[in-house]
Amino acid sequence: MNIGEVAQQSGLPPKTIRYYEDIGLVNPPRDTNGYRAFRASDIHKLSFLGRARALGFTIEDCRNLLALWEDKTRASHDVRVIAKEHLTQIEAKITDLQAMRDTLSTLVRDCAGDDRPDCPILQKLETLPKP
Amino acid sequence: MNIGEVAQQSGLPPKTIRYYEDIGLVNPPRDTNGYRAFRASDIHKLSFLGRARALGFTIEDCRNLLALWEDKTRASHDVRVIAKEHLTQIEAKITDLQAMRDTLSTLVRDCAGDDRPDCPILQKLETLPKP
DNA sequence: CTTGACCCTCCAGCTACTGGAACCCCCATA
DNA sequence: TATGGGGGTTCCAGTAGCTGGAGGGTCAAG
Numbered sequence: 354m355n356i357g358e359v360a361q362q363s364g365l366p367p368k369t370i371r372y373y374e375d376i377g378l379v380n381p382p383r384d385t386n387g388y389r390a391f392r393a394s395d396i397h398k399l400s401f402l403g404r405a406r407a408l409g410f411t412i413e414d415c416r417n418l419l420a421l422w423e424d425k426t427r428a429s430h431d432v433r434v435i436a437k438e439h440l441t442q443i444e445a446k447i448t449d450l451q452a453m454r455d456t457l458s459t460l461v462r463d464c465a466g467d468d469r470p471d472c473p474i475l476q477k478l479e480t481l482p483k484p
Numbered sequence: 485m486n487i488g489e490v491a492q493q494s495g496l497p498p499k500t501i502r503y504y505e506d507i508g509l510v511n512p513p514r515d516t517n518g519y520r521a522f523r524a525s526d527i528h529k530l531s532f533l534g535r536a537r538a539l540g541f542t543i544e545d546c547r548n549l550l551a552l553w554e555d556k557t558r559a560s561h562d563v564r565v566i567a568k569e570h571l572t573q574i575e576a577k578i579t580d581l582q583a584m585r586d587t588l589s590t591l592v593r594d595c596a597g598d599d600r601p602d603c604p605i606l607q608k609l610e611t612l613p614k615p
Numbered sequence: 616c617t618t619g620a621c622c623c624t625c626c627a628g629c630t631a632c633t634g635g636a637a638c639c640c641c642c643a644t645a
Numbered sequence: 646t647a648t649g650g651g652g653g654t655t656c657c658a659g660t661a662g663c664t665g666g667a668g669g670g671t672c673a674a675g
Contacts, residue, residue: 355621355622356621356622357620357621357622366663366664367622368663368664368665369662369663369664371623371624372662372663372664376662386622386623386670386671386672387622387623387624387670387671388621388622388623388671389622389623397610400610401609401610404609405609406662407584408584408587408588408609409581409584411661411662412661412662418606418609421603421606422606422609422610425601426601427601427603428598428599428600428601429595429596429597429598429599429600429601429602429603429605430597430598430599432595432603432605432606433592433595433596433597433603433605434597436588436591436592436595436605437592439588440585440588440589440592443581443584443585443588444585446581447578447581447582447585450540450574450577450578450581451578453539453540453574454571454574454575454578456539457539457567457570457571457574458571460567461564461567461568461571464560464563464564464567465560465564466560466561466564466565467559467560467561468559468560468561469559469560470556470557470558470559470560471560472552472558472560472563472564473560474560474563474564474567475549475552475553475563478532478535478536478539478549478553479528479531479532479553486652486653487652487653487654488651488652488653497632497633498653499632499633499634500631500632500633502654502655503631503632503633507631517639517640517641517653517654518639518640518653518654518655519640519652519653519654520653520654537631542630542631543630543631
């Protein structure tokens with residue numbers, strides 16, 4: 354199967370698929386004309402990658418998950434460790450963003466947003482405590 | 485004032501300060517020995533930048549905010565637009581991450597995390613609906 | 616035979632820095 | 646006066662994860 358169709362099926366752009374081959378996440382064979390000839394297993398892998406990436410796993414995480422996925426004898430423990438670690442990071446990011454949001458929404462609320470030059474947003478950016 | 489002390493005061497690493505000069509966010513004059521000689525206004529600007537970046541504003545946002553900050557006649561409206569836009573983006577990001585967290589924490593909860601190979605995490609990564 | 620939709624590779628650029636090499640400068644001490 | 650250490654300087658390269666574009670080959674339809 355050519356890359357275009359694979360892109361459709363996996364939901365990944367062709368550029369991304371080529372990139373994933375570049376960094377060794379997939380390794381489709383080639384036709385005589387040089388076109389990549391994706392097998393069912395490649396497509397399956399790419400879909401897996403798409404979902405893992407959509408969950409915010411890094412490429413390195415994906416590489417590890419893929420290895421575990423292919424190893425039918427791995428312990429679920431190993432997978433869980435990666436997922437849990439990632440979950441922790443996501444939660445930290447959420448907390449960060451929520452703090453930003455709270456500060457920002459206060460600022461936005463307090464700013465008249467009219468023609469006058471007084472602006473609490475800029476004022477606070479001068480005086481906010483350092484993070 | 486030399487870059488090291490400015491780094492202390494502003495909370496930004498020297499490398500970052502040089503980078504900010506590179507991209508034109510600050511423009512400190514030079515001593516005869518070639519050292520950057522930061523003025524009070526430069527330090528003030530850098531602190532402003534540090535706080536804006538900590539709130540997640542992009543460099544381009546910062547450039548705009550800085551321009552508005554220096555323009556004593558600007559309308560608070562202009563600032564508010566940038567902040568609100570940014571707030572919307574942050575909220576979208578939070579929503580995204582929360583969705584990820586929910587999915588992931590379900591997966592982690594359902595995974596035994598023991599020596600056996602059965603792992604719902606990998607199973608779901610095979611079958612989850614495409615994002 | 617041409618057209619247009621594919622496919623290929625390679626190179627550059629994006630964000631916001633960060634690390635490192637190679638070198639210069641200033642001050643204090645032996 | 647030499648020297649050592651802790652500043653400072655520039656420039657180059659690399660990070661993550663793609664994305665855009667140039668310049669070219671391939672294939673099926675008309």
